[in-house]
Amino acid sequence: MTAAQPAQADRHPYDRPHLLDRPHHDGGPMHVPDGVPGLGDRVPVRVRVPAAAAGALGDDGVVVRVVRDGEPRYAVARPDGHDDVDAWYVAEVEVHNPVTSYRFLVADPRGARWLTARGLTARDVPDDGDFRLTVHGRAPAWSRQGAVYQVFPDRFARSPGAAARPVPAWAEPADWDAEPAAHGARTGRQLFGGDLAGIEAHLDHLERLGVDVLYLTPFFPARSVHRYDAATFEHVDPLLGGDDALVSLAAAVHRRRMHVVGDLTTNHTGASHEWFVRAGADPAAPEAGFYHRDDDGFVGWLGHASLPKLDHRSAELRRRLLEGPDSVVGRWLRAPFELDGWRVDVANMTGRHGAVDLAHAVARAMRETLAQVRPDAVLVGEHFHDASADLAGDGWHAVMNYSAFARPLWGWLAPEGWSLPEVPMPMPRRGGAAMVRSMVDFASRVPWAVTAQQWNLLGSHDTARIRTRLGDPALVEVAAGLLATYPGAPMVFAGDEYGATGVNGEHARTTMPWARPDRRDERTFAAYRSLLGLRRDARALRDGGLRWVLATADAVGYLREVPGERVLVAAARGPWSGVVLPAHLAPSGAVQTLHGPDLTHDARGIRVPGDGPFVGVWRLA
Template structure:
């Protein structure tokens, strides 16, 4: 056993209940915050530092208990702004240190990673209760009713077991016939997996299998079963205690949308002012049929961009009596919230930036219709400027979770392409993964971190199994997903080992015939068992659902971290490959207690000198210590 330096002798604070009084404060409230200072850190005193009215303020923290191993300090943060930042100053021999969301620093640091308290209400509790499950309707399950439906001209019929096209026109036109009744017939699978939220990609009719090019927002696609099918699915989902979220495109419609058709037919129509018309720019569409130049999403002519500078767009999408975002929250549909497609681009072009205004308005309308409704954004890169807590409840956490997890778990010399980058996914050490995760988590309030949609893949990415290459590493990745702060999100099929080298190629159908026989080449029963056990584990542990995060060890090939609530401490050990192992402090274990193995095969042994973690790998170990 080789002992590696652990991180548990560093002072620590996060926004969880262990350190911050729970609840949403009001302006002017003093909120007690606590900081853990191990005796080995050398800190002689602790101060709280805030910035009020543009000026830094320092206040000495008061002792707040401790034991032979650590001291606790507390101070009161006066919430003087809707988002109030703070960090800690540590007096140590030979200088001083700052403690912020990225860790401890022996230099000056900007305020970007300071801790944050916010007066904005957090995401509804159900959003983080358990697994969120993404379904691409055309590929999940096909009911018998699909056989009788007349296909539109754009659809190219495919057999259920056909391999999806990974590029070219066929990628958007292959039609497998999955529908909403088919999803309803397979809810037992979701329930057994521990799904708490079913998230559907768009259900509005379009000219593609993905339906992000809506032709109307006034009806559910007849190919999916129409309005009645969505209502029936919603009732069935809610009857099982689950929630149902839809997918809306606030940035654009399809060029076949009825609004766009009227805009083209009559330049004096209200619909004409709802779109962005422009003569120049890389996103401008110039057509040969006499249509005036207009802005398309990334220049795609099929996706004309909505103009949020006009009242009519606001009225039809958000504020009107029968606005799109409100209508489907009501019966008979009863959606519990929305995921917003390309939320980062909505209302943004050049000097125009109304994205936050849209987010706040959509959230306000959701809450007015459904007080516990949820709003999640799609944003592939740094979303921190949009996540102060008053707009999107959470974001699809590609930058702060997906990308760093991929880069740690991908094999060397992988050829699987990076998401939106012109190179394959690179293999990096755990230090790079952890630094990235800490930086992105530190840039938003803890209540946002605790609700972020963490994913190992989506309908826009390669499949996890194709990325990591083995069942063992899928298990390591899934363990990270289910034990990290935030909401675990799984794309339908990942739990049974689906493969695919990019988003389109990964939109495979579910092999229900193989499931009925106990497994097969496209239904990995062993991987399904892993996902079910990890999902149940998260549901059984308050620390894994809502605890803080304290990194304990970072080795190139292994990481360990603690998830903690006032009543529970869970140690998670993840290894991508064999490594030397380590020794952690014995006092992590509650007096008189023995480690309880919650999951995995990594060995943990209690000795007189500490907790000995074996260098097994690839491997997972999850242990309850207190």
């Protein structure tokens, strides 16, 4: 052993030119059978080891460690075929607990190494990075395999009937082409007049873009344009066209074989909500127990008195809001509205206040109602940081994936000193290896079944626009390429496909430029359309596992694989050295370019070019 070897052994696995010379396992169908196991099932899990290393392993060189009732147990994996590239080993994992964790121990001349969802390590590592099997049902296929389009109704499109509706006293009418306010009280009062009929009139745009799921931010009556301060959960805001407009929109969406998801605040209501009005007027009313109180009176979400916080210790609140077909959660999933699921606002705070923590109970209650009313509905939580403690799989199907996708990607592509509103200092620009480490670290803490159905995003109505954050349209295309090809469902905020700008969440709530071709970046639209379309044509991009193959400062890449199909994705934020990947990735020599530059492929390997910025997607035969 040379003096350099210990340092090499201690290098992080994502600091290497390419990452194909190490054992690999993920939750995709190449390694784990598709489907949801039941308690007592024995699931074969397969791991691949590079053939060059496998020769020294023998038949007992891979061990699986399964945690059963909190106690680790070990078993030798058996050989399961090999070729000139990989040797495969398989072991059976008994699903004894609802979430069953496992990892592999792989023999090595320098000492056995752990293989977990966090990667290969030469030291002991915590269990929170283990692979996991879960008996909890997955999100419906339409949600995890499709593309989601977020619409902020006031800013998407006006129907001809919008002008005739009375303007409420709290609102400030705005011209459609005016710039949204970025700060101050006006952000919630600027009424541009978009409505549900306007959305219905532009469903052709959604189909042309290639999205499958329409996600609407709240449509309940309120005293703001964002409507997260609901005044009732019983009706659709008349400013949006009322109940009939939602019935019509949902039916039109469904006729196109698309789905529609609503947005619900289970953490708070508005101060004008009928429940809160009754709670304040009569201490003996049932609604008086619906809200948290302290010595100063009712508790407001983050101190905002206009957003009183719901107290889920109230059985009557849970009955009305969460539980059963007649609850708020249930009735909007039923005819005549027939929503296909809910996105839940500030899901990370729902049910939590001081010593009270009912967050998981709230999520499970909602999930049970979905199972009763609409078993193929989806439940997605809003969560801006590490959501792993809330994603065992029995509550939220998934979350809006800021921590494991958006924020690492921003840190790689944005210029030095980029900002987050909640962080009081500029953020650094990080290299590709750091981005990959963050993505792997966060994803390793949840079951693969959850990773494969997360709602990934580049921005939303709560963040700066991706075009403003990155500046360069070429970098926006890089970001969109990773969004469209990464495990999970890509979510596009309406307007991003046309290059909309905005410095923060409020300023980002721009109107769609239907009558302003000068505000539409057609090159960006074409890139989004092309990239989202790849998911329809390549099963590997919808259902495949994830194997990182490249993580340098300025370029990253990964494989998505299912039996019979392998897709390579590579992205560069600027010029870099390029890399030659092993020729065996395309043993027949055929490489089909799906997006981006062509590759050079010969007996020496597959040459990924050193140009940039670019994103490339290739099917390897």
